[in-house]
Amino acid sequence: MIRLLIADDHAIVSSGLLQLFSLSSDVCVVALATNGGQVIDSLRTTPCDLVLLDMSMPGISGIDLIGRIRVRAPALPILVLSMHNEALVVRRALKAGANGYMTKDCDPEALLLAVRKVAAGGRYLDPGLAEQMVFDTDSDQFKHPHEQLSNRELCIFRLFVSGMGVNQIADELAISNKTVSTHKARLMQKMGFQSNADMLRYGVDHNLGS
Known part of the structure; x- marks a missing residue:
């Protein structure tokens, strides 16, 4: 059973994710967090196998929060689920320590696949983002x-x-x-x-x- 911590400050998103994972026999949501402080507190008190993380939440969030999770739990898998699809944001999230990145318009089955793969120690990148980054030939330069x-x-x-x-x-x-x-x-x-x-x-x- 994959014990999942969902970190998202939008109630409608969290509600939809809870419904999705309730239909899965191998994923169990053990904690919900709506800001960075709650994420850190949950990690202290609730064992989990994966953090499903929104990039934009009140308080500490995004790259900063990924870094803090990494300090507290270096091996804990982190899968980002975000509305941001820019290659710059994706690259920085992965560099900070995220194990995967998906956008919120992804297919539910693709999200379940990503959760299982990342929780098992793998990495996952939304195919559309992967294609964008592969063809971003100037990724090492400041394009903007x-x-x-x-x-x-x-x-x-x-x-x-x-x-x-x-x-x-x-x-x-x-x-x-x-x-x-x-x-x-x-x-x-x-x-x-x-x-x-x-x-x-x-x-x-x-x-x-x-």
Whole structure:
């Protein structure tokens, strides 16, 4: 039996996943988490065989959360299930320690296959993403200016583009307003933005809103 921890802050997604896995004879959901803190707490108290992880949740999330899981449980399989399908995000998630990556528009049977494969020690990449990355011949170069940003800078950039302000982002990521402002200043300098309008325009043009 595969003991599964589902980490997703969207109730409708978690509900659908619970229904899907309830129909499987070899997968059992042992914990649900809606933010990064709950994921870490669950790992302390509830043994599991795989973490099914959304990339965008309140508090610690995404690349940062994958890294923290790896520190606490180096061998625990992590399968990302995300709405983000950009090669940049996928590459960074895998580099941070994820064992697999799928998008939320995947077929339920494909998700079950991925869960079983990753829980057994394998790796799994959504076929559409795999094809995109294989033909991304310039993957080692910065194809777009935002690819030079750090993981945290890119996360904060996305949140600004999605319409959040400094205070909201600070609450979302559980960091100080000053830290958010510092990251914002650095990313604007790296990208050569002269104003918030420049930043938002670029983000919209490159579909970076979370």
